[in-house]
Amino acid sequence: VKIKVLGSAAGGGLPQWNCSCANCAAARSGPNGRGVGVRPRTQTQVAVSIDDRIWTLLNCSPDLRAQIEATPELHSQSPNASRHSPITGAVLTSADIDCVLGLLHLREQQPLEIYSISRVREIIRDNSLFRMLEQKPEQSKWTVFEADGRFEIALNSANGGIACRALATGGDLPYYVERQSTSSNDGAVVGLILERKGTTNTKVAFLPGVREISDELLSELSQCDLLLMDGTFWSDDELIRIQGGGRTAREMGHIPVSGSDGSLERTRGLQRPKRVFIHMNNTNPMVNEQGPEYRQVRDAGWEIAADGMEFVI
Amino acid sequence: VKIKVLGSAAGGGLPQWNCSCANCAAARSGPNGRGVGVRPRTQTQVAVSIDDRIWTLLNCSPDLRAQIEATPELHSQSPNASRHSPITGAVLTSADIDCVLGLLHLREQQPLEIYSISRVREIIRDNSLFRMLEQKPEQSKWTVFEADGRFEIALNSANGGIACRALATGGDLPYYVERQSTSSNDGAVVGLILERKGTTNTKVAFLPGVREISDELLSELSQCDLLLMDGTFWSDDELIRIQGGGRTAREMGHIPVSGSDGSLERTRGLQRPKRVFIHMNNTNPMVNEQGPEYRQVRDAGWEIAADGMEFVI
Numbered sequence: 042v043k044i045k046v047l048g049s050a051a052g053g054g055l056p057q058w059n060c061s062c063a064n065c066a067a068a069r070s071g072p073n074g075r076g077v078g079v080r081p082r083t084q085t086q087v088a089v090s091i092d093d094r095i096w097t098l099l100n101c102s103p104d105l106r107a108q109i110e111a112t113p114e115l116h117s118q119s120p121n122a123s124r125h126s127p128i129t130g131a132v133l134t135s136a137d138i139d140c141v142l143g144l145l146h147l148r149e150q151q152p153l154e155i156y157s158i159s160r161v162r163e164i165i166r167d168n169s170l171f172r173m174l175e176q177k178p179e180q181s182k183w184t185v186f187e188a189d190g191r192f193e194i195a196l197n198s199a200n201g202g203i204a205c206r207a208l209a210t211g212g213d214l215p216y217y218v219e220r221q222s223t224s225s226n227d228g229a230v231v232g233l234i235l236e237r238k239g240t241t242n243t244k245v246a247f248l249p250g251v252r253e254i255s256d257e258l259l260s261e262l263s264q265c266d267l268l269l270m271d272g273t274f275w276s277d278d279e280l281i282r283i284q285g286g287g288r289t290a291r292e293m294g295h296i297p298v299s300g301s302d303g304s305l306e307r308t309r310g311l312q313r314p315k316r317v318f319i320h321m322n323n324t325n326p327m328v329n330e331q332g333p334e335y336r337q338v339r340d341a342g343w344e345i346a347a348d349g350m351e352f353v354i
Numbered sequence: 355v356k357i358k359v360l361g362s363a364a365g366g367g368l369p370q371w372n373c374s375c376a377n378c379a380a381a382r383s384g385p386n387g388r389g390v391g392v393r394p395r396t397q398t399q400v401a402v403s404i405d406d407r408i409w410t411l412l413n414c415s416p417d418l419r420a421q422i423e424a425t426p427e428l429h430s431q432s433p434n435a436s437r438h439s440p441i442t443g444a445v446l447t448s449a450d451i452d453c454v455l456g457l458l459h460l461r462e463q464q465p466l467e468i469y470s471i472s473r474v475r476e477i478i479r480d481n482s483l484f485r486m487l488e489q490k491p492e493q494s495k496w497t498v499f500e501a502d503g504r505f506e507i508a509l510n511s512a513n514g515g516i517a518c519r520a521l522a523t524g525g526d527l528p529y530y531v532e533r534q535s536t537s538s539n540d541g542a543v544v545g546l547i548l549e550r551k552g553t554t555n556t557k558v559a560f561l562p563g564v565r566e567i568s569d570e571l572l573s574e575l576s577q578c579d580l581l582l583m584d585g586t587f588w589s590d591d592e593l594i595r596i597q598g599g600g601r602t603a604r605e606m607g608h609i610p611v612s613g614s615d616g617s618l619e620r621t622r623g624l625q626r627p628k629r630v631f632i633h634m635n636n637t638n639p640m641v642n643e644q645g646p647e648y649r650q651v652r653d654a655g656w657e658i659a660a661d662g663m664e665f666v667i
Contacts, residue, residue, distance in 0.1 A: 058422050059439040059464040061430040069429055081423070103459060107420045109371050110394070116382055117374040126372040138486060142458060145451060146416060151372040170481060172530040173451060217485040 047108035048083035049346035051322040052139040055082040078331040085320045098131040101143030130154035135230040136164045148173040188228030207231040211252025212294025249320040254307040265314040272318025319346040360421035361396035362659035364635040365452040368395040391644040398633045411444040414456030443467035448543040449477045461486040501541030520544040524565025525607025562633040567620040578627040585631025632659040
């Protein structure tokens with residue numbers, strides 16, 4: 042299984058358009074804006090393949106057009122110059138703008154398989170902008186799964202597919218969605234366990250929004266080979282301290298990295314998986330490679346995802 | 355008046371994600387994907403300023419986040435690291451996804467003045483995704499103008515504002531908008547005449563979607579200093595020939611560049627304005643700087659916009 046990280050920041054990206062904090066300023070400095078100490082990062086976007094020919098996206102970020110063009114494997118390559126894309130599907134883990142807006146970069150009448158829980162499908166079906174995905178019959182083919190359900194992706198690959206399992210990982214419906222007083226928001230955000238069965242089983246966890254790491258989730262993670270884990274915030278009150286108000290990291294559905302019940306501490310016993318933080322907010326001090334937080338995370342055996350990273354598992 | 359071209363392609367950009375035609379393939383080749391003969395272009399986006407301090411966007415393209423980061427003048431520069439942006443407003447010339455999606459790159463609770471005709475305002479107000487622009491009171495402040503109306507932008511600049519006039523230039527409501535059988539779609543797309551009064555009057559026309567150049571419009575353009583003109587298609591049947599069906603350029607609200615009643619021929623008598631084509635579709639042969647169409651356009655005294663171009667008028 043090949044996993045490409047096309048984007049690794051939380052919503053807004055790093056730098057964020059209206060922010061000039063130390064992280065954002067550092068990410069904008071240096072030759073060609075390549076960053077000094079802090080690498081610029083587009084909004085989180087992952088692509089998965091088993092044959093380098095057919096790719097499935099994990100979420101569809103607002104930066105997707107540039108992310109595709111920065112990734113030669115994802116370029117259109119049709120010998121007869123008609124429309125073509127190696128991207129055949131996208132799994133959505135929530136209805137957040139950061140997760141779904143990129144669907145609109147995939148217009149132009151190209152067929153696409155979309156996978157999500159039913160609530161996310163409804164939100165998108167009910168929003169007129171996404172009619173661009175239904176300009177011709179069967180342009181979008183939707184597979185709905187439960188918040189603890191199973192489904193398969195990349196089935197049209199000559200090498201078979203990838204088995205997926207969804208896990209409800211906390212987190213609410215996004216701000217823009219009208220709350221339905223009669224229904225719970227539980228399961229509005231999921232993580233994914235991707236499994237490729239072969240001579241050896243290969244398991245990858247994609248968890249960009251995790252409120253808590255329960256013992257059950259921890260046991261799940263201990264059997265994975267690669268873990269792409271929620272690295273949004275360093276501390277629970279990070280945004281409150283910076284903005285002077287608002288919600289804690291956990292209230293936003295994100296376990297902080299630091300602290301006695303943070304993700305770093307909770308995962309200390311993990312042996313098997315390669316551990317990579319993804320979805321870093323521009324406020325997270327661990328993106329500064331000259332700082333103590335970065336050192337602490339690396340010393341604990343974690344990597345911090347950057348755009349362009351690739352993992353072959 | 356300073357005019358920056360942040361993006362110069364039509365919807366989908368050049369290259370377009372699912373296209374590998376000769377133009378798209380050429381735009382993807384060369385060192386660092388800088389293109390050979392065809393320059394890569396993001397989706398049309400213009401920014402205007404009179405003092406280099408406060409900028410108004412003309413439309414909000416789907417590529418806006420990357421376009422802002424590629425333009426140092428538009429970077430957040432707050433001495434006290436709180437939220438700030440030199441971008442204070444955006445004028446929308448239609449409800450097309452290419453014109454409005456970038457509003458969602460401008461979330462994060464930053465105040466923004468938005469200018470549009472009332473139908474475009476309604477479409478955006480009625481779409482839940484754009485609630486992200488109303489997370490706090492007065493985050494978005496809307497100015498509505500008529501399809502032939504006047505308004506002023508960048509009023510908060512120390513140097514005064516820019517007078518704007520809208521012109522209905524043909525073109526329908528976009529595909530995603532439910533048609534209202536009781537009302538006409540006329541005036542769904544406008545062009546803009548920007549005027550800066552000073553010791554000498556300065557006039558700029560921004561016309562990314564023009565169905566016909568009437569004698570009246572021609573007379574208007576003859577008094578401008580800079581003309582950013584619809585360069586979407588080279589010929590009226592361009593998409594039909596390539597896709598084997600669909601609509602003509604004019605049916606889509608775009609006068610073709612070539613032909614006896616195309617924009618090149620219609621504007622042949624213009625003396626005063628600097629003439630620049632913008633909003634080129636990936637199918638337009640004139641983006642190939644090694645081809646005869648490019649030579650024909652340049653010989654007629656026109657430039658073809660590319661990302662990063664700047665005009666000071």
